[in-house]
Amino acid sequence: MVSRSAGVIVIGLGSFGSATAAELAGRGLDVVGLETFGPAHDQGSGHGGSRIIRQSYFEGADYVPLLRSAYAGWRRLEERTGAQLLTLCGGLYIGSETSPIFAGACAAAQRWELPHEVLDADGIRARFPVLAPADDAMAVWEENAGYLRPEAAIRAHLDLATERGAELHFGERVMDWRATHDGVEVITEQQNYAADRLVITAGAWAPVLLRDLGLPLIVQRQVMYWLQPEFTAASGYRDYTDWRLPVYIEESASRDHQIYGFPMIDGPDGGLKIGIHHGSIIRESTADDLDRTVSDAEIAAVTERAQQLLPAIGARPVRAKVCMYTMTPDEDFVVGRHPDHDRVIIACGFSGHGFKFVPVIGEVLADLVQHGATGHPVGMFDPCRMLSSSDRDRTGWPLQSR
The missing domain is CATH 3.50.50.60 (FAD/NAD(P)-binding domain)
Structure with missing residues (x-):
């Protein structure tokens, strides 16, 4: 009834x-x-506290008109509710010259005339000294990118x-x-x-x-990690405020897993949030049978991958949280x-x-x-x-x- x-x-x-x-x-x-x-x-x-927002969209230039509408929608929601939801800190999309991340971001930015810069590996290091990209890396830098509070x-x-x-x-x-x-x-x-x-x-x-x-549809088990940097004299950094990190996504033929990350948006005690978007560490699940326990092996693998891009980061995890992607082919x-x-x-x-x-x-x-x-x-x-x-x-x- x-x-x-x-x-x-x-x-x-x-x-x-x-x-x-x-x-x-x-x-x-x-x-x-x-x-x-x-x-x-x-x-x-x-x-998970944060989600990346960006417009030079390597997943496909056809998404850009929707992104423009979404940006406007987030700002309207902030105005209507008084909530602070969208922070622009810039975005960096790193890959080889032919990689989907770099080539796709370039294609979207050029098609829609989005403000952006193209950096080679030396340019990335000069702009963001805390990052250690592969020698053949190229990047799209976009100021109109940042993060949302989900x-x-x-x-x-x-x-x-x-x-x-x-x-x-x-x-x-x-x-x-x-x-x-x-x-x-x-x-x-x-x-x-x-x-x-x-x-x-x-x-x-x-x-x-x-x-x-x-x-x-395939449900993927994903893990978000927060790692605590260890600042030593050898690292050259006094504390996290020296890092000037944007949001970033990096892939490399010489490095397993596509990695993404954020600035230390919740301060030093909150840790540096990092995740793996694609790679052998990801496994399938269902929503009702999701394993929410994060293993030591997973933490070790992500920490090792993070240290390739950010050598100054320490190995001490602050926390980890499981979530899900629902994937289409x-x-x-x-x-x-x-x-x-x-x-x-x-x-x-x-x-x-x-x-x-x-x-x-x-x-x-x-x-x-x-x-x-x-x-x-x-x-x-x-x-x-x-x-x-x-x-x-x-x-x-x-x-x-x-």
Whole structure:
């Protein structure tokens, strides 16, 4: 028996669900949001204190218009809520001349005429003496890059959604959903809901809630590490304020793993946050079977890799935290209407680089709920691209743009 009817139900109130609920409620819709865990929790993908934001996008130049909209969206959210979410400290993208990181960042910056500089290995060392790039390294330096505060951003969107009238339920796990003749029904551990529309933003739980589609989504276990520098006379540094680190991403043919990192944004006691985006240390998992214990071997491997790029860093770990990436085969997102149910909108598979897009994706999902289309360029994220040709033929819908 249905105990609550709504205009729109949003499943998952993490990064994208919180933004979508806020946007929908701001447009006057009757919104119910459902979340298994608490507000801004640490069980999924939207935690860890910081996320990189950048515009010279090596993943693809087609992302840049969305990034411009996202930057504007973050600033609007800061103005509306008073939260301090986006800090620009510059970004450095390091690789060989033909590597995807360097070549891709150059291509995006040049296509969209983004302010940037190109540095060789000597230029990197001169600008950032604490870094020790490979001798063949090249880098794109971008001032208009920095980091976001994910937990604060999610809380800001949740607060805004509540202020605008959304009804948000935490600690309520969704067991299943189904399409009905005039809408959708959602079944949780506590009760059943009916709605005209449904938005599924379930992160690493999307493979379960969208199992009918058979999307080729893979959940990766990821670890974020915070390491404590040890300043000795030989290092040449008095303390972390001498480092002048930007956000950075580095890959090298001579070094295993693609590494990324941040300035010491929480001071010396907070440690220097570093992570591995790609490499042999990453393993597959499922959301409900995730191993949240970080081994000594993992810490040793990441510390060794970090010391290649930052030789002054010490070996003492401050802490480590497990999170998840939900990967697509092409590492592009999945955003659009469910191929079988035109009242259901899905967003998943953000492949470890999605958080910076949260405000604009919230707008996109709200557009699709209200209008069935959006003015934002999201055609490359259409779920149908990942279906077999026979499955793709079951819908004649165009890509979600207008």
